[in-house]
Amino acid sequence: MAIYDVITGNDAAAWGARLSKVEVIAAYPITPQTTIVEKLAEWVEKGELNAKFIAVESEHSAMAAVIGASAAGVRAFTATSSQGLLYMIEMVSWAVGARTPVVMAIVNRALGPPWNIWSEHTDALMTRDTGWIQFWAANNQEVMDSIIQAYRVAEDKKVLLPAMVMLGGFVLSHTAMPVKIHDQNKVDQYLSPYEPPHYVLNPKISEAFAYGNILFPWDYAKVRLSIEKAMRNAVDVIKRAAKEFHEIFGIWHGDLIKEVNTDDAEIVIFALGAVAEQAEATLEVLRRNGIKVGVAKIRVFRPFPKEEIAKIADKASHVIVIDRDISFGWDGILAGEVKATLHEYKVDTPVTTKIMGIGGDDILPEHIEKAVKEVIKK
Amino acid sequence: MSKSEEHLLLPISHPTKGAGGKTGTWRVFKPVIIEEKCIKCMMCWMYCPDAAIEVSSRQEVPRVNYDYCKGCLICYEVCPVKAIRKEREV
Amino acid sequence: MPKTILDELIEAGEYLLPGHTACPGCGSVIALRHVLKALGKDTILVIPASCSSVYQAIYPKVSINVMIYNVAFASAAAVASGISQALERKGFEDVNVVVWGGDGGLIDIGAASVSGAAERNENIFVICYDNEAYMNTGIQRSGSTPPGARTTTTPIGKIVGFKKPMAYIMLMHGVPYVATANVAYPTDLYEKVKKAKSIKGFKFIHIFTPCPPGWRFDDSKTIEVARLAVETGYWILWQAEYRHGRIHFELSPPSRPYLDASKRKPIEEFLKFQGRFSKITEESVKKLREWIEYQWSIAKRFLDMSAQK
Structure with a gap:
């Protein structure tokens, strides 16, 4: 039982x-x-x-x-x-x-x-x-x-x-x-x-x-x-x-990726682990405000789901990658991988990196909302 | 290796005599056991770093396997009755 | 004719196969030959980076006819612990899980994992062949290099340390069996490995194995140099068991006469064959003598402790 x-x-x-x-x-x-x-x-x-x-x-x-x-x-x-x-x-x-x-x-x-x-x-x-x-x-x-x-x-x-x-x-x-x-x-x-x-x-x-x-x-x-x-x-x-x-x-966590509301999303957020969970939790508020946002929860980072990421990004008009990490002198680590993937698959959707929550700083819904709204303003 | 095993090429090696080739070619001096002098004490066999001196019982005179003997001459040094002589090869 | 230990060694067969890639006159492989005769086929050698990772020869062939797992430098005793625990979990007994490594891998970089495995009393052997420097990388000094020896990182023989007394350190862990051995005394080595095989728990054996290219002496002199190490008192042969809160320490027969310092040959006899000591200073020789005295003083303490009722 x-x-x-x-x-x-x-x-x-x-x-x-x-x-x-x-x-x-x-x-x-x-x-x-x-x-x-x-x-x-x-x-x-x-x-x-x-x-x-x-x-x-x-x-x-x-x-x-x-x-x-x-x-x-x-x-x-x-x-x-x-x-x-x-x-x-x-x-x-x-x-x-x-x-x-x-x-x-x-x-x-x-x-x-x-x-x-x-x-x-x-x-x-x-x-x-x-x-x-x-x-x-x-x-x-x-x-x-x-x-x-x-x-x-x-x-x-x-x-x-x-x-x-x-x-x-x-x-x-x-x-x-x-x-x-x-x-x-x-x-x-x-x-x-x-x-x-x-x-x-x-x-x-x-x-x-x-x-x-x-x-x-x-x-x-x-x-x-x-x-x-x-x-x-x-x-x-x-x-x-x-x-x-x-x-x-009877439980589905996704395979390489779990997609949440990506089908009609204009903005897609890519993130890893609990950060992606937080982004998912923010979706409801954003959607209520009429912003079409989806989340691609990247569940498997190696092997990297390049094909899936390219497809999801291709449908959107903007991608935000939230990284709770940094590669000094380069980018957020996930963001760097996503950008390289989109280049390989000739997807020209713009990508914005957001580095958040370094050293355990809380990632709150308002931080994610702010990131999305900044992209819309552009 | 079949196509389906290409993801599993393992660095596994199998025990083989002469895995490092015919190491006898490294030799400069060759030890020669003089049968008449040998007292079958097996000291040469015991101290051979190359397992290149062979015996199967204490009743035998040991034999040098020149395919693999590197010519270190430890056998020549440890023989208590000088029943091994060295010959220059190179 | 009654069966002797020599008959036993012959009957044991060879697990070290001819045509390996050790240097001519290598002390380490002579020791390995006899260690493997004592261990037999149900053995797994766990080998950290060392000369023995190279002298086993090149893929897809290997010159040693027992199972071998090559592992990273500092990891050997921990890998062996995992293997041993896994075999026990699966119900396999009588498999010898044996770390075979040099002084660099077991006395320097891997010492923490050796000490950890000893403290947990893992059912493994850790056998260290000591050639007193990093020979495989080209003769750099290790924590087991004696004072005054020239190496490529002590090019004129500067005194850095004091040669870590690893076997005594292991003995202080209270493990079931610790011994020293020397390649000039292969039957003593063979019997010690056999003895260790009969004991469950952690076993440490420290073997003195001269290295002709590293110590700069003629390939043929390996045994002579090794024997002089015992006869000058530089290397002490002993074995010890820890049972019920007590250490039972005994000198092995070849070393017994040298408990009396006057019976020992002068240390110069040991030094003179070896190029690594060719420019040794009087200060270094003094340091070496001091080191030898110190080693014997520890042995005497253990002998006294063992004699007490």
């Missing part, structure tokens, strides 16, 4: 891992992530989750341990934020070449100095080029569901890449919302146990081999190309995973 509860985003993330029946968890504390792994550790100690919990001495080791665990044939999970993600980044990149389909929750937080524990997306976007699949959750239900879907996608034999699920620090991580906690049997029906189809580090069931010794540039390039192919395969796999999730659980 499904349970309805009012829980935080971090508890929803922990539930996502629990329902996915993760077998090894390795983690290191950092605000605002910590309560995810605290919850999991509690379930492991109580015997409610049959998993090994490795309380490692650093985030670098957390990712290293889940890579090892996954390579040895289990479903592995970790979570981190901000500085922790940056500290582990060598291994974040390693997980891709290792083709270990681990899932990691990232509670987005600003980077220091100065110290700041509040929400910002720059941390996860720094991993943009590593080869991880990136899901951005807009609400707590989506946090839980995206973790379950992330395992489905990551472990698919057409993909075999790691996946991360983002949730905004405090905005989601520590904010309680109603969440439907799914029936375990239904999750089991959706997500089979992990059986590595490519390699498994276990001399009891496999002949000796070496993974990752030196190879020459021409072979290396082929290996890297195969990661790009897997990432392209992920597009259809994500769509199928979202569709089947909808069929079994």
